[in-house]
Amino acid sequence: MHDIRFIRENPAAFDAALARRGLSPWSAEILAADERSRAIKTQLQQDQARRNEASKAIGQAMGAKDMARADELKAEVAALKERMAAMETEDRVAGEALTAMLAAIPNLPADDVPMGADEADNVEVLRWGTPRHFDFAPQDHADFGPALGLDFEGGAALSGARFTALRGPMARLHRALAQYMLDTQTATNGYQETIVPLLVKDDALFGTGQLPKFAEDLFKTTDGRWLIPTAEVSLTNLVREQIVPVDSLPVRLTALTPCFRSEAGSAGRDTRGFIRQHQFEKVELVAICKPEESEAEHERMCAAAEGILQALNLPYRKMLLCTGDMGFGARKTWDLEVWLPSQKTYREISSVSNCGDFQARRMNARCKPEGEKATRFLHTLNGSGLAVGRTLVAVLENYQQADGSVIVPDVLAPYMGGITKLEPR
Template identity: 50%
Template sequence: MFDIKAIRNDPDLFDASLKKRGEKPSSKKILQLDGERRKLIEELEKIKAERNSTSNLFGASKNKNNDVNLDELRQKISHQKINISKLEEKVRTVEESLYSILVNLPNVLNEEVPIGADERDNKEISKSGVIKDFGFQPLEHFEVNAAKHGLNFKDAATVSGSRFVFLSGAMALLHRALTQFMLNTHINDNSLEEFWSPILVKESSMIGTGQLPKFEHDSYKTSEGLWLIPTAEVPLTNIGRNKIYDASELPKRMTSATQCFRSEAGSAGKDTTGIIRQHQFEKVEMVTYCIFEEGLKELERMTDCAEKILKKLKIPYRKILLCSGDTGFGAKKTYDIEVWLPGQNAYREISSCSLCGDFQSRRINIRYKEQRDSKPEFVSTLNGSGLAVGRCLVAVIENYQNANGSIEIPETLRPYTMNYSEIDENGVLK
């Protein structure tokens, strides 16, 4: 959520950030409701103090023979209780109105984020790797013979519908190998702590990370009220709910491989063939809590962790700084990693690494203390894909395809594929 004090101190800055995202200014309505709430709370506390004073007088007078009219005191206390109840209801109403505005507003952008409307205004930061000259027309992943034997869309459509797939044989092995390779790299090289995470979470957890209420249409909800996670960002970030960490425990860097679920409600007609955009997919996620001032430094580190996977796989990619109009709802600043797909002759997103500042930690109440007796402060949270496994499988298929329809297995993956080095044109491991 937001620091109301910061909005009070500089409402123009808050509105300027909203404007960069194409949103309407909201500080005037927020501060109006905030003023009403503070006034009502002040009045409520005053009446409660009067009620306490009257109750004390009533209690003391019951034990004494004096001229105090106990019936009048009883009546006064009764009226005070009624007034307190009415004021409490008014406070709740105003707070609900204030919350309904704040919970639907995106994070305040970092000053380094370029202004722009959409992905066309994003800024390329760097490129890595050499784009291969195949000497033939490279195919898309679902056209390569070696892959076609292990990508079963027909049976998946029968069982589950569109945007699902069965992976079998060499494709299932390669997918599993990528997951294990990513996790081992993050644990051993990047010093992240591995977690095995729930994939069903409470609604409060989805609200905490900003998926709800904004993106309810893109998520799956069970009949029991639990939600299927769209990313392991949700459970990992909520681990810190209502906790106060010692500063010496930070940064807390985590990783988890999970199944993820998205309805892709706004993606009709996009990537309808292949496994680029699925309702169910696997992703290795990274989440960090850190001291607030170290957020930007941790963002660079997290992005480097994601890049390291592609460097080890020797697959070309580029690093993109998202503009204001393309930066996600909960993010202050985001880098996208886009992998080169020769079959599409295009770069496609394979990771987003985002600094969220205190946007999520205020919703979830994740704090830390510099000293034992110091005031708790909100942590900065960060999240990033490290990487989307299915899209990485696509990248391996397309970048390591051969003219005869076979696929070379990247050398760095071979310890995870029982030392097989190739998938032939018939889908057989060699």
């Protein structure tokens, strides 16, 4: 959601920021709707003042036995009441139209976000690790994974395409990754473990920006709830409609949850293998902080995600997304892309975004700085720390052996119950 006062005072700057996103100007249309809404409110206030004045005058006229004047005033009050009822409806409709307009526009990019049309214009910030040299041709996980317990056929038979069952040591490795991530993000990086609902109402998805624009990418239940596409939705909305005490900030939360996505906008992409699923697990990181802290918090969150990749010794690169590739609610995003030997390229495994006050305005989440009378909207950030399934794919491919087995990374040994290698059945 955008600050209407900022648009009133800086229409050219607002349009210029949208242009960096590749969007047409909106300020004229927004300000026209805003002017209409404000005019209705002004008229309502004037009519209410006149209604109060006339009501008081009725009593005075009746006290003076001037019944003709009293009847005249009563007729005026009745007309005002009728007109005000219609205008209140008009006010509600105008306000909803303005809100819908503001809610449909993506967040404005930060000044240091590079211009660009799509992922080809993203900027590489750093690389970590050296891709392994194989003395055999590395295989795609989709080819050697089934012999280790990636049951694509079983999952598809149960639920259709892009659902997978995991069996035996493969399931254990997946669980080990998830638990290692969660333990690290809580014990080492200071995020508070949280168990959250997987079903949410419309307001929660509106708050984090998935609704109304991305409804087709979600799964909806018959009773009107939605399956979460990411724990970001539940975690961030825990401060919805609240004034959070300043001395409790920053709030850092993490959750390991299943995530559900219809992937309506990704037809034909990664249909093979375990990279893009309708149901997957992810360790999500969310931070809620004062506005002046969000840039530092962004750096901290990205480092928390990078630390998992480094501990697993998985080569990756850090990308600064351009204006044309950022998500709807982000003002600045780093993507972490892990090396996949079979594809000979880096693939996204985490997005870490600073949303500024964009989500907080939609949720009405605020803080009240000490010594200030007015409240301020909080800043929110989110990132994957990490996506468990994609990390599993990276481990399988980077630790694969010529005989089809996979070495378990050392850092996962405490979670594997003595299993040091996944061997083909």
